[in-house]
Each structure stands twice: as structure tokens, then as C-alpha cells.
Amino acid sequence: MTSGDALVICEGVSRVFGTGSRAVVAVHGTSCVIEPGGRVAVIGSSGSGKSTLLHLIAGLEQPTVGSVTWPGLPLAPDRAFEIGVVFQSPSLVPALTVEENVALPLILADTPEGEWRSRAAEALGAVGLDDLAGRLPEELSGGQGQRVAVARVLAQRPRLVLADEPTGQLDRASGQHLIDVLLRTASQIGAALVVSTHDRTVADRLETHWYMHEGRLHTSSGERILS
């Protein structure tokens, strides 16, 4: 596979927060490529720069140095519809129902109401939450909230799914179940999946492992950071 087929290419990317003596380098000189259909685990301890890297890949952050390009994805602003993001913290709109939260990317993409309703129902069914469609986010547990976020990605049908520590607030069983859902969802829609985690059992479910340590990315499998 050539770089022309890649979804995302990062070249020498650095991201620095703050200036002067208070500057913090979150990501340092990172280069990587995400291929269509890829399954990547970004592994690293807390504060290693995993979330910032995912934000750079999603286009939510601008690199301080280097470039991020999306040759396999459309130009902004339509690119947002082809990248699905699952955040570590709750990322549902409190005033919208579960169904409306799931359908939100479709509504933003001007999808007809009939279609977004059926796709939202389908996505909620896939994560086993179809009976909670009318609930508000505050009525859900933490695990249910994350599954709704996954259902949103499923309904969105992006070509790249980025999940930032999606199991961070869940117990092991719930975390494994969520990873099952994510993998199944990515397979169903044929999307590439990048999951950041510090949990080895989660990482082991994915084919490719990248390691982050103090802002530097190591894509070779020989270097293990995790204990």
C-alpha cells in the first residue's frame, strides 16, 4: 500500500502547549500513516501524548511543527463526517435524547429525517441500547454513555474511527464489551480503527501497536513501554 492510499499521514508532527519556560511538548516529531481498514492501538501511560496525537489525526488540534494530511479523506469541513471520535469523557449533548445524540452527525450532514431515524435505531440496536432511545444522557450509566458514543460513530459510518481511552472509565468486563462493539462496528462499516489505551488487554485486541512515551511515537513492535 502506498501513501496515496493512506487515510492519514503525519509527518514530523509536534504539538507544544504553552510558551517559554511553561511550554509542554505533548507530541514530539511524530510521523505515522493510517491505512484504510487498519486496526491500531496507541499504547502509553497517562500524559504520554496519546490523546493529543488522536486529536491531531482527527484535525481537532493543529500541529505546532510538521503536517497532518488526509489523502484518503475529503477536505474540511466534510472531512468531519468521515472521522468518528469516541472520547474518554462523556461526549453526549445533555439536552438531546440518546436517539438524537446518535443521529447528530447525520443531522449535521443534512440527512433526511427518515433516514437518520432508521440509522440511529440500527446503530443503537447494534450496541444493545435500542430500548434507551428516548432517554437523556443523564439517565445513563457511564458504560451506556460510551456505548451511545460508539453507536453515534456506527450511525455516522465514517472511514476512520478514533477512540480515545474508551474504556478508561469502565470496569474490565464492560471495557471488553465496548471494544467488541467498536471492532464489530469498524468491521461493519469498513472503517480504520485507532484506539488509544494504557490497558494491555485492550491493546491486544488490535493488530498494530504504536507506543507513545513522553510525546514520542514508536511504531516498531520491539519497544515496549507498558509494564
Next chain:
Amino acid sequence: MIITWLGGLLSRRLGRLLAVSAGIALAVALIAALGAFLTASQSTMTARALRSVAVDWQVEVQPGANPAEVLRRVTAAPDVIAARPLQFASVKGFQATNGGTTQTTGAGVVVGLPSDYRSTFPQQIRTLSGADTGVLLGQQTAANLRSRPGDTIRIQRAGRPAVVATVTGVVDLPLADTLFQKVGAPPQSQPSAPPDNLLLLPSATFSRLLGNSPFKVQIHVARRPPAQSSPEAAYQAVVGAGRNLEAQLAGGALVGNNVAAALDAARSDAAYAQMLFLFLGLPGAVLAALLTAALVGAGASRRRNEQALLRTRGLAQRRIGQLAVVEALVVGVAGGLFGVVAALIAGRIAFGPASFGISTAATAMWFAGAFVVGLLIAGLVVLVPALRDLRGLTVADARRSIRGRTNPWWMRAGVDLILLAGAVGVFIASSRNKYTLVFAPEGVPTISVSYWAFLGPALLWLGGALLLWRLAIMALAHGRRPLARLIAPLTGRLAQPGAAALTRQRHLLARSIVLLGLAVSFAVSTAVFNATYRQQAEADAQLSNGADVTVTPAPGSRTSPREAAVLAATRGVREVEPLQHRFAYVGADLQDLYGVQPATITSATALQDAYFQGGSAAQLMNVLAANPDAVLVSAETVQDFQLNPGDLLNLRIQDDTTKKMRTIPFHYAGIVNEFPTAPRDSFLVANANYLAQQTGSDAVGAFLIDTGGRNQPAVAAALRHEVGTRATVTDISHVRAEVGSSLTSVNLAGLTRLELTFAVLLAAAAGGLVLAAGLAERRRSLAIISVLGGRRRQLRGLVLSEAAVVTIGGLSGGALVAWGLSVMLVKVLTGVFDPPPSVIAVPVGYLGIAVVAVVAALTAAAFAAARTSTRPPVEELREL
């Protein structure tokens, strides 16, 4: 821990802390400024009441008592500066022969004055023509006798031959009612009017001409002003002093306590000033407290989350409570200090240093009180909800943000409708005693104030606000589709979920709408009240002066209405209207009679409908025009003579040709309560042409001059130059300062500026700050939508939609509540107005400014939030 928490609050939540402090500062500033002003205004009222009195005491020597001994005791009484004896004798009448005809008046009074009387009591007598001393003829007597200085008159003594005196001057007694009071008699036994015929003589002349006739002696007293600053306290002091003197004189004399009477009226006005403070100041303070509560409430979700986090990390509830105490103290103290400084600045700007705060101590008391109120508000709105949440919620509950999906208890119980019904009930009850708020019967030492009447507007305000809340929730709950259509131009494809979100946040939105509505209704009703007050004060001044400028020909002179053309040529004069003035007997009662040109009278002066009964001003002027013999009379005359519309009313008026009184038939056509230049007691208004035709004279009593409301002093000066000594020229700006109650004398312009400024600030803050605080809580939602592909335009649209809903709901709801409140306020506070208004005044300019300020604040808040919503979403999410 507390220091760390405080540091975190100051560094991370400074904006919110400042906003809450600003809300508290508004309440503190309003209370402190109005309170200090209230104290100062009472002092002003006392000073004005004292200034209005020409003679502090009129001590009447009783039959059998020795006048010299009474004078000695009065002079020796505490605080007496001067005491002068006067003689009063009743005579059969006066007679004068001029131009071959002889005029004779009815019964009259002759007063003997000490030589230094006029310098001791300068306000008592005003010279209209001739000398200041010697034989001085009253204005009306001079008119009746057609006498001028230099003429000879005969004083007809009862049972004795007439004596002759040469007139040296014509005078006016501005306080004749008081001078000729029946000392010691209750108000209902006082004469309804001073004597029609009056002659003032030097004491020596009096003794020479009337020394053998029976006469009474009155000692006029000037006293040091009382030390007390409030009218009530000063009143109590002077009443006590008067009674003390009466006790010392042991029945030898009665004290007519004029200064006490003036203070008696002033203490009523002071009570009204207190009512105004209550009606106009208290709602503002309550509103500021509600605004602060709403600001705190907008951050309640975050506070609950923070509390939940602290609890999950093991911090004891007591410690979390202490953190809430620290937060309340910080905003309370900061708000209190800001408020006190703001009150000082606002007070100085609105009133000036001289009239703001009677003394440092009184001002400090009000400021300290307001500061404590600020701390209480902080405790109520910051501490109490935090402690309540802490005790009542589980951690899971605390993390919920869309709370209160069921309607609140008051809505289910119909409290809004109950309050409105209560408002109507109190209003009806108040109307039964003609909205009398202050009961101050003359001579009764204490006054009572009906604070119950305050309940009517208060219940209406609160009930209206709760009803607005109910309607807003109903509209938002059931109007999702129209709401989606309304916001579609702003949100595009997000209209449906945007409307759904607004519907689900209806309780939060309704709160913002109600707060804005309350602020708008406060601003509008305050403005309407103040505008109506100004309108009526102006009407009062115009009633007293007659018009912008009034030219009154000298007594005894005969001025043709054609003189109007000369006056009209003066620069600045727009219209000149001649007004006839005669005296007419209704039965045995002598009354002022005004002859008007019904078709043109309103070109030079304003006639309000409230001046008349039995028709509007225009209708009754049409009646006078269509029926030349129609006459408008006072309600008292209608009652005294049992008149019905159309009844024949014969008036005896002097015929200019024969100089004798003749009977002229009129027909009763309506009631007139007030009329330009007319006295407050009974008078008549008739058609000038008919009057001229019947009496053979079209002589003008006064020219009413309209200047278009501009440059009255300058126009008056030009007219004075034109007419010289032939007439007296008065302008409304001069009269404005003289007439009116002591309430009018209070710096109402400053009070108005202060209130209206606070009202606009509150309305703008209610709209802007609450919306901004609410939207700040939704930054996460906007950031999430942005991550999911929401465009800047869509995010801005969502924010603006919320602002539009709050603006439309708050302004329209507030306007409705304001309308009802304004009408009720003006009715309930009828006693403050003189004359009572027939219509309320709507200050369009101010209201326009207020609406622009509110919309600008809302727009600024919305655009600030919209700008924040377009920041990089991850940056936003990271900060929250």
C-alpha cells in the same frame, strides 16, 4: 484546603464570581443610594415646610386677657426670635367714588400692623402697586372699589360714622387663608375663604381710626427652626412647644401653630416618600437578588459536579460546606464593597454631594445596612443552595444536569393565579378608600401609612412573573414545531434538535425569560410612574401659572383683548389667549368667574380631562361654545345648590356700565375641578363672549401665553419689558419652583435618573448576564457538536436561537406585566399626584433606550458565546 479552594475559585472561576458579585452590588447600591436619598429628602421636606411658613405662630389673645402680658410671655418663650402684636377689626364695608360712580363692598376686615411687621415677616404681604407702607388695600378690594394708590376710601364702621383713608398701595396676601384662620378652631370650623375685603393700616392709624371699635389682638411669632431633620420629629417638637406656651398662658391666649401645620403636611409627604422608596426601590433590590440567584443557578450543575467529585474523593460534607461558606463570603463582601462604591458614585452623579445623604452618620447607616443585605443575599443565593444540594442529593443525582423535568409545586398549586387574584382583591380594597395610603388627620400627632396597598402591585408583579413562567414553560413544552420554524433561519438543519433541546431546557429558559420579564416590567413601570409624575407636576405648575407665561394686568386697570396682538409680536411667543376674570355671587357665596374662548383656550394652555366631570375637556369646551350661557361650576357648588345639568343658575356680576351688581342667567353644564390660574376652592368657568355681552366689558384678567414649552424665562423677561408696570408677568419655571408639595421639591429628577439607570442596568444584566451564564454552561455541548461536524454558522445559530427565545419571551412578557403594573401603580399612588392624572404618561424615548440596552446586552452575550463556541473544540473540551 480552604486557601487552595479559594485560589482555584479566583483563578478559574473569576468571571462567574465577578458576575455574582455584580448582581449583589446592584442590590446593595440600589438600597444604599435610595436609602441615603430618602433620609436626605426628608430633611429637604422639613426645610421646605419651614420656608413656606410666613408666621410660625399666631397667638390670639383671648377676651379679658392683657395683650401686653401675653406679648411679654410669648417673647420670653424658648426659641422665640420675634413677636409682634396685630389688631383685627371687622367693618361693614368700604366705599369709594371714582369717575362719578360709587362702589361699595360687603363686610371687610381692617388689620393694624406694627411698623416693622413687613421686615419681620417678609413673606406675608406682597406689594402690587404703590407704596409698601401706609394704607394698603387688598387686591380684590381694590378691584371691587376700582381704587388705585392715591384714591380715598371710606371705612364703614358698625354703629359709628365712616372714616376716611387715602390708599397708598395695593397688596396681595399670598397666605391669607392662614392669616385669617380661626385660631384654635378645628379644620372643619375654619372659614372656607379669607375675607373678600381687606385693608391694612399702620398700628397708629388703626388706633386712631378704629381704636374705639371692638377689635382682637393677635401676636405673630417668628421662632428658631426646630433642630429635628425629619418632618415627623420636627412636627412633634413644635406641637409640644406650642402646647407648652398655651399652658404657660393659662387660657390667656390660643396658639395657631402654622409651622406645625406645614410640618404636618410635610410628614405626610415624607410618608409618601417612604412609600415611593418601598414601591420603586424594594422591587429593584429583590430583582437584583433574583438576578444573582439566577447567575448562581446557571452554574448549579457545575457546582453539583464539583461537590460530587469532592465527596467521591472523601472530603467530609462539613468541609464542603465550609468551602461554600468561603465562596458566599467572597462574593458577599466583594459585592457589598462594589455596591457601596457604586452607590456613592451614583448618588453624587444623580443628586450632587449637597443633597445626597443628610449627614455622614445617616448615610453610613444606610450603607452599612445595604452591605449587610448584600451578605444576606450572598448567603441566600450561594450558600443555601449549596448546603441544600449537599444534604439532599446523592453523588449520582448531583451529576445530572437537565433537572426539574416536572413542573414546580407552585405551578401545580396555581400560586400564580392565586397571587393575581390577591392583587385584584387588594386593589379593589384600596380603591374603596380612594387609594389613600397616608392617613394624617390634621392635629393628630401620629400618621398612619397603609402599607397593605403595597401588596397589590407586589402581588401583581410576582403573580405576573409566575404566570409568565407558566406560559413560557407551556409554550416551550408544546410548541416544539413552531419553535423549530422560528429558529430555522438561524440554525438551518439543526432546527429540529435545536428546538428539542430548547424544549427540554424549558425550565432554565423560562427562568431567564421570567427574570428578563421582571426586569423589563420594573424598568417600564418605574419609567411610566416617573413620567406620569413629571407630567402631573408640570400640569400642577401650569394650573398655577395658567400657561408657559402669564401676563396679569394690574388690578383696577382695564385691558382689552386686542392687547393680545401686541403680546403675540414678542419674540418667542407662539399663542396668546385672553382670559377674563370676574367675581360672581352664587347665592351669598362670592366666587371667581373665568370667561374663556372655548374654541381657542387649548392653543395656549393644556386642559386635562381629569380637571372636569360630566365630560372630557374637549366635550365641555364644545358645550360652552355651542351654548354661550352654559357655565361650569365646582362639585362643591353642585352639591351646595343641588344642581342638575341644564338647571338655571343666576349669578350676580358687576355690570361695567352701571357699576352695579346685576343678575345674569346661566345654565349649569358640567363640573370643573381645576382650571388654569383658578384657585383651589370654588370657581366658575363660562363663555367669554357671553360674559362680555352681559356685563358690557371684555376686560381681560390674564393673558395665557404659549411659548412651545421653551425659553419661558427669556420670553417672560421680554414681555416684562413690553408691558412695564401695567401688568405682572410670571413664567412657569418660576412657578414650578414655588408650587407643589414638598414631595415635588425633593430632587425627583435625581431620583428618577438613579432609578431609571438602575432599571436599565438590571434589565440589561438580567438579559445579558443570565444568558451568558447559561450559555457558558453549554460550551461543552457546542464543542461536541463542533467535533461532530457542526459549522460555525450552525453553532452561532444555536446560541442566537436561545437568545432570541429569551429576548422575545422576556420583552413581550415583561411588557404585558409592566402594562398592568403601571396602571395599578399610578392608581395606588394617586395621592402622590397633584392633580391626579387622567392618563398615564409613556416615556417612549426612555423605553426605547431600555429596549435597545436590553437587546444590546443580549446580543453581546449571545455573540460572545457564539465566538467562544467557534474556538477549537478540543481546547474548549479540555478547559471544561
